[in-house]
Amino acid sequence: MAAFTLKINGREHQVDVDPGTPLLWAIRDNVGLTGTKYGCGVAQCGACTVYLDGQTVRSCSLPVSAVGKSEVTTIEGLTGKEAVAVQKAWVAHDVPQCGYCQSGQVMSAAALLGLNPKPTDQDIDLAMNGNICRCATYVRIRAAIHSAAKTLEG
């Protein structure tokens, strides 16, 4: 075990874990933020997506020892105009079905819009295909991202 200071959603958290612990479990079990989900554990489904210094990462494939002083953002701390637009569009399109994958979907969608405010269908597919949805809400996800992009146009 070793002590780490993780900066998550603007707050510092002390955690005492094995250095090889995936960031996901430090976030969920040690810090208690359970919005980030465990899906596959092998970076194949995207349910555990968080931001590391603003960039999407799969927290199941990142050991705590590799986080360093980087800032972690989870679904609980997601802010900004893209996040608001995505949240509203998600509600408007009634995107979630079972909802399990949705925090990862929202993290990826907001990141996409931050980098590409007017994504095409192909842009959306390339950005979102790493986020698997067992309920196959992909059509609504794509429509909601387009709606959010329109909102951001003003």
Added chain:
Amino acid sequence: MSLVRTGTMALLAGSLVAIAIATYPGLRRADAAPEASRVAGSLKPVADFGGIKDKNERAVALFEEAGKVLQSPRCMNCHPAGDRPTQTDRMIPHQPLVVRGEAGMGAPGGLACTTCHHEANFDAARVPGNPKWQLAPIEMAWQGRSLGQICSQIKDPKLNGGKTMAQLVHHMAEDELVGWGWTPGAGRTPAPGSQKQFGELIKAWADAGAACPKG
């Protein structure tokens, strides 16, 4: 209590994702069959080629030996002929879909290599990593090419990132992403031999005139 909670979560989530993955053809294929042997092959030392008197013949033989590395899945997977890398010893299409993008790091705004691949291999998730992790540029595509074509390509400065022969030798012998091929992490067969042996073969090939295999 944490273990109980984690176990329960894993069971529930695992069921959901297992269904999702089972219905996703690429992932199902990747999971279904055992991969090839993880035992690395070997490389002959440079001294073994000293008996070849003709310089060009010796260079070709040296390059063919070094080609065992160049044509291993550890190198070829990230030198695709298209936009999408391959993965595993069987060189199946990379899951999830990622593309080269302008900088070899993924589509702009799309799924970046660094979303999953970090500074080092993470064997717990079987995800490989390296600080330089990225796709080779399209002009360095090797998949579907003969060893002779790869040879001509890597010594052409217009196609090798502007490298001189000395820089090419240094790259093969010292570059850390090239070196990852021999420490690829869990579930992946290392490239044959060692990076040191590979670098020696490439240097000897260059010193012998850098002739390429025919075809």
